[in-house]
Amino acid sequence: MLFTSYEFIGFITxxxxxxxxxxxxxxxxxxxxxxxxxxxxxxxxxxxYIFTTTLVVYLVALKLDQKxxxxxxYLKEHKDELTKEEKKxxxxxxxxxxxxxxxxxxxxxxxxxxxxxxTNFTISNINGILSAFGSSATLSFVDIVVPxxxxxxxxxxxGYLIDVHRGTIKAQRNFxxxxxxxxxxxxxxxxxxxxxxxxxxTLYKEHKFDSKMFTFGxxxxxxxxxxxxxxxxxxxxxxxxxxxxxDTYKGAYVFVGMLFYALELYCDFTGGIDITIGVAQCLxxxxxxxxxxxxxxxNIKEYWNRWHITMGSWFTDYIFYPITVxxxxxxxxxWSRNHLGETIGKRVPIYLSSFVVxxxxxIWHGASWNFIVWGLGNFVVIMISQEFExxxxxxxxxxxxxxxxxxxxxxxxxxVLLMSCxxxxxxxxxxPLTFKMFGTMFTEGNYNVIFDGSLLNIGLKISDFIxxxxxxxxLFMVSMFQRKESVREQIYRISYPLKVCIxxxxxxxxxIFGIYGIGYxxxxxxxxxx
Amino acid sequence: xxxxxxxxxxxxxILVILFFVQKLFMPKYVSDVTEGRLIAEYYEEEMDHDxxxxxxxxxxxxxxxxxxxxxxxxxxxxxxxxxQLIWQSYYLLEDALRYEKPDVVIFNVLSMKYNEPQKxxxxxxSIEGMRWSKSKVDNIYASMTSKEHFIEYVFPLxxxxxxxxxxxxxxxxxxxxxDVRFHNGYYMRVDAKPxxxxxxxxxxxxxQFGDNSYKYLDMMTKLxxxxxxxxxxxxxxxxxxxxxxxxEEQMEEYAKKNDLRYINFLELQDECNLNWDEDTYDAGLHLxxxxxxxxxxxxxxxxxxxxxxxxxxxxxxxxxxxxxxLELFNSDxxxxxxxxxxx
Numbered sequence: 001m002l003f004t005s006y007e008f009i010g011f012i013t014x015x016x017x018x019x020x021x022x023x024x025x026x027x028x029x030x031x032x033x034x035x036x037x038x039x040x041x042x043x044x045x046x047x048x049y050i051f052t053t054t055l056v057v058y059l060v061a062l063k064l065d066q067k068x069x070x071x072x073x074y075l076k077e078h079k080d081e082l083t084k085e086e087k088k089x090x091x092x093x094x095x096x097x098x099x100x101x102x103x104x105x106x107x108x109x110x111x112x113x114x115x116x117x118x119t120n121f122t123i124s125n126i127n128g129i130l131s132a133f134g135s136s137a138t139l140s141f142v143d144i145v146v147p148x149x150x151x152x153x154x155x156x157x158x159g160y161l162i163d164v165h166r167g168t169i170k171a172q173r174n175f176x177x178x179x180x181x182x183x184x185x186x187x188x189x190x191x192x193x194x195x196x197x198x199x200x201x202t203l204y205k206e207h208k209f210d211s212k213m214f215t216f217g218x219x220x221x222x223x224x225x226x227x228x229x230x231x232x233x234x235x236x237x238x239x240x241x242x243x244x245x246x247d248t249y250k251g252a253y254v255f256v257g258m259l260f261y262a263l264e265l266y267c268d269f270t271g272g273i274d275i276t277i278g279v280a281q282c283l284x285x286x287x288x289x290x291x292x293x294x295x296x297x298x299n300i301k302e303y304w305n306r307w308h309i310t311m312g313s314w315f316t317d318y319i320f321y322p323i324t325v326x327x328x329x330x331x332x333x334x335w336s337r338n339h340l341g342e343t344i345g346k347r348v349p350i351y352l353s354s355f356v357v358x359x360x361x362x363i364w365h366g367a368s369w370n371f372i373v374w375g376l377g378n379f380v381v382i383m384i385s386q387e388f389e390x391x392x393x394x395x396x397x398x399x400x401x402x403x404x405x406x407x408x409x410x411x412x413x414x415x416v417l418l419m420s421c422x423x424x425x426x427x428x429x430x431x432p433l434t435f436k437m438f439g440t441m442f443t444e445g446n447y448n449v450i451f452d453g454s455l456l457n458i459g460l461k462i463s464d465f466i467x468x469x470x471x472x473x474x475l476f477m478v479s480m481f482q483r484k485e486s487v488r489e490q491i492y493r494i495s496y497p498l499k500v501c502i503x504x505x506x507x508x509x510x511x512i513f514g515i516y517g518i519g520y521x522x523x524x525x526x527x528x529x530x
Numbered sequence: 531x532x533x534x535x536x537x538x539x540x541x542x543x544i545l546v547i548l549f550f551v552q553k554l555f556m557p558k559y560v561s562d563v564t565e566g567r568l569i570a571e572y573y574e575e576e577m578d579h580d581x582x583x584x585x586x587x588x589x590x591x592x593x594x595x596x597x598x599x600x601x602x603x604x605x606x607x608x609x610x611x612x613x614q615l616i617w618q619s620y621y622l623l624e625d626a627l628r629y630e631k632p633d634v635v636i637f638n639v640l641s642m643k644y645n646e647p648q649k650x651x652x653x654x655x656s657i658e659g660m661r662w663s664k665s666k667v668d669n670i671y672a673s674m675t676s677k678e679h680f681i682e683y684v685f686p687l688x689x690x691x692x693x694x695x696x697x698x699x700x701x702x703x704x705x706x707x708x709d710v711r712f713h714n715g716y717y718m719r720v721d722a723k724p725x726x727x728x729x730x731x732x733x734x735x736x737x738q739f740g741d742n743s744y745k746y747l748d749m750m751t752k753l754x755x756x757x758x759x760x761x762x763x764x765x766x767x768x769x770x771x772x773x774x775x776x777x778e779e780q781m782e783e784y785a786k787k788n789d790l791r792y793i794n795f796l797e798l799q800d801e802c803n804l805n806w807d808e809d810t811y812d813a814g815l816h817l818x819x820x821x822x823x824x825x826x827x828x829x830x831x832x833x834x835x836x837x838x839x840x841x842x843x844x845x846x847x848x849x850x851x852x853x854x855x856l857e858l859f860n861s862d863x864x865x866x867x868x869x870x871x872x873x
Binding site: 006504514 | 536540544547551555677678679681682687688689691693695749817
């Protein structure tokens with residue numbers, strides 16, 4: 001059930017009505033039932049996967065909680081009998097045992113993800129290696145169904161497990177409530193990756209109908225539809241044409257395709273997240289924001305703090321920090337400081353941890369080398385800009401550029417271009433081809449095609465370009481308004497007729513200019529595939 | 531109260547605008563694919579027909595209701611549309627029976643060859659013109675291809691929104707146009723294109739008509755029997771698409787088994803005196819007005835002699851209606867002939 005399908009609109013309409021019609025104490029049960037129905041309708045077999053992950057993580061988290069409680073009770077009971085060393089030894093033993101339990105949960109959760117998502121990738125690499133060594137033997141690929149949103153719900157469940165292990169949250173004792181946390185349907189498809197402490201605050205609460213919040217939710221859904229159907233899916237027509245015929249569309253076309261893809265991805269992903277947040281808001285549930293106007297970032301680091309925020313913070317909290325402070329890394333750090341000097345030595349653990357984070361980020365997006373190279377590309381750019389930071393700083397100070405508007409504009413454009421360049425790996429999904437196509441931007445010298453009407457041959461008519469132009473202007477204006485405060489809050493304060501005009505105008509734009517229905521192929525959200 | 535009124539006015543305004551926008555975006559079928567108007571025109575009629583035709587282009591281009599009136603005194607109407615599938619014919623008949631009860635229903639059997647929904651564009655032309663009723667709902671569900679959605683029939687704007695870049699003056703000019711342009715469902719052509727080198731039928735893997743087709747033919751037979759209507763099955767004399775002997779056999783057998791009359795005009799070409807050099811406008815697919823007159827004469831004689839349907843000439847009300855219709859018919863005929871001469 002695509003977010004932009006009639007079925008989904010019907011599904012949420014029925015759910016909204018039921019949600020506020022039934023006794024409030026049953027609301028979370030309805031959400032759980034709705035979430036599983038949603039998942040079942042996508043493909044019945046998916047339910048088995050999410051249920052397994054949920055059950056294992058639930059049981060392991062309970063065990064961790066029990067063990068922590070046992071430790072506290074034991075220490076309290078034997079407070080006077082145990083020496084300091086004995087207490088320390090007991091704690092260490094218990095900590096190790098809890099760690100093993102957590103490892104079990106991680107192995108099962110991540111194991112399912114790894115087997116399902118990466119088996120064929122591993123086989124293809126083994127085959128590649130065998131072939132490189134002249135062997136004619138090949139391993140056969142396996143036919144595995146990749147459940148919708150597996151990367152998202154697995155990471156959400158794993159995050160919960162690690163938090164319980166760390167003792168930052170208590171394990172949820174009610175299995176069904178935990179199952180709702182893992183499967184909450186609006187964010188099941190493409191995130192955001194919520195933290196238990198954030199989502200559970202409103203997920204299990206009893207909700208009274210709040211017309212303001214409900215309206216805000218509907219506005220957000222409508223805005224998501226606008227971004228996805230009017231802009232992203234229209235851009236996709238052009239992007240597909242440019243990518244599928246790489247032999248024809250070289251040079252300037254690659255440049256255009258690169259920018260189109262960046263905008264398409266942004267509108268597709270943020271549009272989906274808007275629908276997610278809007279649906280959740282209509283149900284009284286607060287879902288974490290995942291974007292903060294990323295195309296206004298002045299550097300890549302800032303960009304990654306504003307783009308797919310929940311994924312970035314997940315990798316930081318559950319991969320970067322644990323790796324940076326783990327035993328082997330501390331040893332490496334010590335060794336490098338001793339042998340390579342303080343300046344280089346202190347960088348080694350950060351570089352290594354960052355490398356792991358970006359490698360994982362890449363492979364999380366997809367089981368193919370283009371994603372890995374894309375992730376590592378980000379790593380290289382971030383590390384370089386980090387190293388050059390003192391130099392930039394001096395340069396900015398010397399020429400008084402810190403608050404210089406035109407220079408800030410330059411920084412923003414530079415960041416957008418840089419990110420768009422990296423995204424070409426995602427675009428062509430073939431590493432050598434990406435490098436080849438990227439090179440043609442500097443060798444073909446055909447930039448006249450941007451202005452001579454050649455772009456009208458990529459499946460988009462002049463009227464489509466006009467709609468795209470207007471769409472981008474609206475997008476830009478909304479982003480500008482957002483700088484002050486939430487646009488919905490601003491709309492809430494304006495006069496009723498104007499408010500209705502804005503809502504209805506946006507609705508008409510989606511209905512009329514949206515790419516949907518017969519003649520257009522319904523397209524999945526890009527992040528559904530991750 | 532004031533707040534409620536505010537919301538009511540807002541909703542009413544929105545609905546009015548949406549209604550206008552929807553009307554604007556829907557195809558008008560005025561200068562192109564005019565057959566798209568056929569089904570809706572029926573509701574502009576005085577529903578008191580003696581004969582009702584149901585079927586595809588092989589009925590609405592091959593039989594001339596005006597002639598059935600002038601020569602036989604039969605008030606007839608054709609509920610046909612392009613590639614009208616058998617279940618569409620059934621539901622159009624069921625729909626018509628809500629308004630009137632004809633003595634004779636004539637169904638062209640070519641659509642028996644389609645056991646599954648075919649093309650969305652043809653579905654639209656057959657269904658959209660229908661007034662809302664259970665028959666229309668059932669028709670939609672029976673006809674939808676895998677890519678279609680019921681809601682897009684309820685709100686056609688969702689289907690036609692992509693016309694935003696193709697809107698023309700005609701769409702505004704004819705936004706509420708319900709003018710009748712056809713002659714009791716008859717699509718008149720006066721030009722001729724001789725039928726030469728008509729392709730034969732390709733060898734098929736299976737010549738058996740599908741279960742779904744038979745299901746609706748059974749339903750149509752039952753519906754007519756329940757309403758005491760004489761159902762006549764016909765195969766129009768179109769040379770193409772090819773009508774296989776195996777299909778003919780099945781229809782003959784069905785008619786015999788169900789005690790129905792079956793006329794295959796392909797076998798009556800000589801009796802009808804059809805001349806394929808002059809009587810078709812598209813090389814054998816459909817008849818033009820001259821060919822239509824010939825087969826209508828045969829059919830009129832058949833109904834008069836075999837069924838004994840009484841002429842209604844002299845019925846003042848009908849005479850008046852038909853006088854107006856004939857005036858339009860003759861003027862249209864003259865215009866078309868003039869246009870042809872102009873070419």
